[in-house]
Amino acid sequence: SQTIHQWPATLVQPVGSPLSLECTVEGTSNPNLYWYRQAAGRGLQLLFYSVGIGQISSEVPQNLSASRPQDRQFILSSKKLLLSDSGFYLCAWSEDERTTGYFGPGTRLTVT
């Protein structure tokens, strides 16, 4: 069966510091991978979407970037964090419609 991992679970970072969040999926090949963010006042929002290695689509303009260096690895980054980057970051995967809807445990980011 498939398993999705995210780390770290919790992160507190100062404004202006860099960010790297990692998501990995086990038990599947060539999945679609997604980064969502849940932030106060903005609900749950899709940030990035990837259909394969090196293929990233940005859904909303922002201070963040994403990369997919390996088939089952998805990384969310920032060079300089803003206060508005605080939130709960969730990674998700799918192969097709029947495997859509499964999320990792999330990373709670607080920017101070």
Add this chain to the structure above:
Amino acid sequence: AQSVTQPDIHITVSEGASLELRCNYSYGATPYLFWYVQSPGQGLQLLLKYFSGDTLVQGIKGFEAEFKRSQSSFNLRKPSVHWSDAAEYFCAVAVTGGGNKLTFGTGTQLKVEL
């Protein structure tokens, strides 16, 4: 673009009472539909989902949802609520052929009175 509306921001029910959480979507064709639950400080747990076939979908924790095409709705129901059901509930849609990207409603906060 598709959208999801959850008209009730907060709902309070007594333990043992029945529950219905509303979800309406806007999309030109039949989307894929999902319900999630989120407890405080926790991630998203998938309760159930609809792709095709039987419009009454059974999920985990005793929840069910019914897809009504004529009303563009996918309401979540439970016949008898338990205190542990207190949480936030999210409805989501994914468009067919749209890369399985989810659009979420704003959520309904459920409070259960003992």
